[in-house]
Amino acid sequence: MRLTFYGAVESVTGSCFLLETPKGKLLIDCGMHQGERMCSKVNLEPFGFQPEHIDAVIVTHAHFDHTGRLPDLVKQGYNGKIFMTPPTKGLMELVLEDSVHVMAENAKKCGDPVVYEKQDLHNMLEAVVTVPYHHVTAVFEGVTVEFFDAGHILGSSFVRVVVDDAGESKTLIFSGDIGNDDVPILPDTEVRPAADYVICEATYGAKEHEKAAVREPMLANFVKKVIGRNGTLIIPAFSVERTQELLFALDQLLQRGEIPSIPMYLDSPLAIRATELYRFFSDYLSFDHPAAPGKDGDWFRFPSLTETLTVDASKVINDDNRPKVIIAGNGMMTGGRVLHHMARYISDAKSGLLIIGYQADHTLGRKIQNGATQINIYGEPHQVRAELLTIDAFSAHGDQKKLTTFVRGNGALPKQVFLVHGEGPTKDAFATHLRASLGVEVQIPHVMQTYEL
Numbered sequence: 001m002r003l004t005f006y007g008a009v010e011s012v013t014g015s016c017f018l019l020e021t022p023k024g025k026l027l028i029d030c031g032m033h034q035g036e037r038m039c040s041k042v043n044l045e046p047f048g049f050q051p052e053h054i055d056a057v058i059v060t061h062a063h064f065d066h067t068g069r070l071p072d073l074v075k076q077g078y079n080g081k082i083f084m085t086p087p088t089k090g091l092m093e094l095v096l097e098d099s100v101h102v103m104a105e106n107a108k109k110c111g112d113p114v115v116y117e118k119q120d121l122h123n124m125l126e127a128v129v130t131v132p133y134h135h136v137t138a139v140f141e142g143v144t145v146e147f148f149d150a151g152h153i154l155g156s157s158f159v160r161v162v163v164d165d166a167g168e169s170k171t172l173i174f175s176g177d178i179g180n181d182d183v184p185i186l187p188d189t190e191v192r193p194a195a196d197y198v199i200c201e202a203t204y205g206a207k208e209h210e211k212a213a214v215r216e217p218m219l220a221n222f223v224k225k226v227i228g229r230n231g232t233l234i235i236p237a238f239s240v241e242r243t244q245e246l247l248f249a250l251d252q253l254l255q256r257g258e259i260p261s262i263p264m265y266l267d268s269p270l271a272i273r274a275t276e277l278y279r280f281f282s283d284y285l286s287f288d289h290p291a292a293p294g295k296d297g298d299w300f301r302f303p304s305l306t307e308t309l310t311v312d313a314s315k316v317i318n319d320d321n322r323p324k325v326i327i328a329g330n331g332m333m334t335g336g337r338v339l340h341h342m343a344r345y346i347s348d349a350k351s352g353l354l355i356i357g358y359q360a361d362h363t364l365g366r367k368i369q370n371g372a373t374q375i376n377i378y379g380e381p382h383q384v385r386a387e388l389l390t391i392d393a394f395s396a397h398g399d400q401k402k403l404t405t406f407v408r409g410n411g412a413l414p415k416q417v418f419l420v421h422g423e424g425p426t427k428d429a430f431a432t433h434l435r436a437s438l439g440v441e442v443q444i445p446h447v448m449q450t451y452e453l
Ligand SMILES: [Zn+2]
Pocket: 061, 063, 152, 177
């Protein structure tokens, strides 16, 4: 069999791998490359394989960099099934619907490409087959897949693929994205079962995170600091997972009286809808604390929170001159409502910007993290004067220690490990660490590189 790496190889985004077995072709994830804005031009380039020749697709989780090109895949001729867990389908539908809107907006404002439209998304959703965790499923002759909980976002998985390779059984594990340790609202990442080959993400392969336990105190301190000087705190939030973890943390802090009950806005239709799905699929969650004993009994809602679903409702925020918290998408500041709030508050030294997620290269978020003093928002220059704080403890990704635990798995080391999803120096450092600590063979594939397994 042959494995080719089409994306998430020389960058963090655009996850896409192709496994060719004697009986067919299996695609693992089909994500969008993300750059300065939501869709960079690289997403208009051909896939590098013929979509109509693929026999099955499996999807590890709903994030855009793992699902964003699926509608285009179907548009360009793929006509098989697409397998994923039930929450992944729900979240993916929301994520991709939102992307249709953002692409249309970016096309209008900046001439960016529109890779697919609503009808393409609809056609793709018709092909989805949902499979719960631990149901071994034959995707075509000689290949079974099984989803395990990756603890990264609601419904996220790593996938075991068992291939009958001319009479010899070979097992591969595709990590998708591996979750952080001790996530307060998710189950732990499952122990990796035995495999011949492990394809592992390395986003934070060279880093050790702050422990999850520091997220609430750090958040509380920054909220009090910015509010204390009458500022506005903007939190660009990834709508899926990070927002729900943030709401959960704020709910806990408010219940314990550790932050004042000031106005907070959740200004993201995607995040509001995603939060509904978190409630709907609560069986897939695992909470550190029981639901609030308060009136609502809800993990993600509190009286001072206003959800602004429509554009009209969102305008209320502009008229609110009180100190406040605004949670808005998107997380890397490449589009969405957060940009309007940034345009208003980023030059205000009383205000604050709290980053709680990974900022990919070339994104506005990364530029600010790198210390840019002036940024452009929709073509207009703005001075950066608001105070910046990054809290890594909210990361949805495992750090070096966690990823090493994943690779170590149940103790039986794989023949080879392939590192994907990480910037070059990060993957190099993680590879060195894995070779030294586990004595395992590690490869760092290049784009379009094929391995005979
Ligand atoms: Zn992810």
